[in-house]
Amino acid sequence: MTTRSKDIPRREAGIDRSKAPEPRVSSKDFMGNRYTSREFMELEWERMWTRVWMVGGLVAQLPEQGDYITHQFGRESILMIRGFDNKIRAFYNICQHRGNLLTTSEEGSVVSDGTIQCAYHGWKWNADGALVHVEDSHDFLEGNPCDHLRLNEIPCDTWAGMVWFNMDNNGLPLRDFLAPMTDQLDSYEIEKMTRTDWVTMELECNWKVVQDNFNESYHVRIVHPEARFFLDDRIENTQFDLYPNGHCRMLMPGGAPGPTVESIDELPNYVRSELKFWELDVEDYRGRDLAQMRYDLWAQKRRLGTSKGFDFSRYSDEQLTDNYHYTLFPNLTLSMKPDGIIWLRAEPHPTDPGKCLFDMWNFQLFPQDGSSIYNKNMQKLVNKDYQAEHIVGKQGEVSVGPGIDQDVSIWTTQQAGLASQGFYRPVFANQERRIPFHHDVIDRYLFGGDNVEQYGQRKTAP
Numbered sequence: 203m204t205t206r207s208k209d210i211p212r213r214e215a216g217i218d219r220s221k222a223p224e225p226r227v228s229s230k231d232f233m234g235n236r237y238t239s240r241e242f243m244e245l246e247w248e249r250m251w252t253r254v255w256m257v258g259g260l261v262a263q264l265p266e267q268g269d270y271i272t273h274q275f276g277r278e279s280i281l282m283i284r285g286f287d288n289k290i291r292a293f294y295n296i297c298q299h300r301g302n303l304l305t306t307s308e309e310g311s312v313v314s315d316g317t318i319q320c321a322y323h324g325w326k327w328n329a330d331g332a333l334v335h336v337e338d339s340h341d342f343l344e345g346n347p348c349d350h351l352r353l354n355e356i357p358c359d360t361w362a363g364m365v366w367f368n369m370d371n372n373g374l375p376l377r378d379f380l381a382p383m384t385d386q387l388d389s390y391e392i393e394k395m396t397r398t399d400w401v402t403m404e405l406e407c408n409w410k411v412v413q414d415n416f417n418e419s420y421h422v423r424i425v426h427p428e429a430r431f432f433l434d435d436r437i438e439n440t441q442f443d444l445y446p447n448g449h450c451r452m453l454m455p456g457g458a459p460g461p462t463v464e465s466i467d468e469l470p471n472y473v474r475s476e477l478k479f480w481e482l483d484v485e486d487y488r489g490r491d492l493a494q495m496r497y498d499l500w501a502q503k504r505r506l507g508t509s510k511g512f513d514f515s516r517y518s519d520e521q522l523t524d525n526y527h528y529t530l531f532p533n534l535t536l537s538m539k540p541d542g543i544i545w546l547r548a549e550p551h552p553t554d555p556g557k558c559l560f561d562m563w564n565f566q567l568f569p570q571d572g573s574s575i576y577n578k579n580m581q582k583l584v585n586k587d588y589q590a591e592h593i594v595g596k597q598g599e600v601s602v603g604p605g606i607d608q609d610v611s612i613w614t615t616q617q618a619g620l621a622s623q624g625f626y627r628p629v630f631a632n633q634e635r636r637i638p639f640h641h642d643v644i645d646r647y648l649f650g651g652d653n654v655e656q657y658g659q660r661k662t663a664p
């Protein structure tokens with residue numbers, strides 16, 4: 203078998219693991235009404251959601267000039283089109299005649315004359331937002347609308363194979379908004395990955411319940427008991443980084459069982475399959491320190507990666523096995539693996555603070571020459587040759603994969619408790635500090651400056 207000492211110099215390529223300076227995190231109380239109040243929801247919409255960059259879809263959904271996608275985000279529908287100059291633009295999906303939705307399709311392409319026609323009075327808009335046809339155009343007292351009306355365009359950019367939009371015309375450029383996460387995540391070449399699963403789940407909880415959950419790993423050993431077979435969740439071995447723009451990351455060792463696993467006899471089949479795929483024999487670890495598996499996987503992935511169709515040259519050793527978990531402000535979570543990503547996002551419901559729309563996209567990096575591979579996150583074979591179908595349903599009707607389904611099961615019960623008058627306030631462990639930090643940044647948008655004022659009145663325990 204391959205052996206590799208923990209003392210062999212490690213590969214330093216890939217993501218900089220330097221610990222970010224710890225920001226001040228407020229000790230304000232987080233009242234349950236942050237998750238239930240319509241007033242707070244309205245403030246979030248007016249002062250935050252309409253000022254941040256959001257993902258509208260994938261560049262891969264717009265391969266041809268004239269292709270378009272729409273994304274329903276809260277109360278708004280956003281239209282993104284690849285123009286005939288190849289540029290992707292974003293517009294409110296609204297006809298500027300009398301406000302009809304321009305298209306109700308999630309994906310499509312402009313018709314043969316290069317326009318989208320409104321279904322109400324037949325006005326035609328081209329792919330760069332110009333109005334090019336109006337019925338009875340001579341009948342408008344303000345003059346021909348084609349001479350002065352355009353679709354309402356908003357900032358649009360692409361990064362990591364995703365199309366991003368921002369309803370704020372005066373906001374930061376996308377890379378500055380996402381800094382420093384773009385520099386870190388660029389090493390994964392996300393744009394080369396394929397979205398193999400696309401699920402939207404309507405949930406009975408506020409969007410922050412979801413993001414709070416992804417901003418802590420304290421729950422892992424309880425909600426995901428099987429995780430101990432492939433990661434070490436001890437906080438002394440885990441690094442948390444909180445960045446000024448509100449983005450966070452967590453670096454947690456993986457690729458080997460945690461300290462509560464004592465024997466290889468406990469290991470489930472998928473861990474054995476992973477070892478076998480990388481030509482390691484599980485029996486070689488009988489009676490040994492199981493943490494050695496991580497180092498052996500580094501060596502095997504370096505040795506065999508190319509022959510199995512993977513290019514790991516851009517990654518550090520840790521990236522080959524560990525959990526690089528990113529939460530991008532305000533609502534995107536990326537769980538990175540060298541050969542794929544779980545992409546998670548909760549968006550606000552258009553009207554109800556007690557609901558949200560949760561998206562799970564599973565991305566797979568396929569080996570060269572390989573079109574089908576077993577995906578560990580989804581626990582199924584995934585295929586490169588087709589675009590994932592969009593599956594939409596309520597909790598219990600659809601699955602977001604076995605691991606994340608476990609998280610989902612908690613969210614609605616927590617929402618019920620947050621809405622109770624019997625709940626006082628959350629009590630955070632230090633390892634949960636990304637949650638109050640995230641809420642501090644939300645409050646910076648809502649209340650300005652460094653204001654970390656409390657929303658709502660503190661209830662005092664008897």
Ligand code: FES
Nearest residue numbers: 297299300320323
């Ligand atoms: S509302 Fe679109 S053409 Fe009238």
Ligand SMILES: [Fe+2]
Nearest residue numbers: 422425426609
């Ligand atoms: Fe979880």
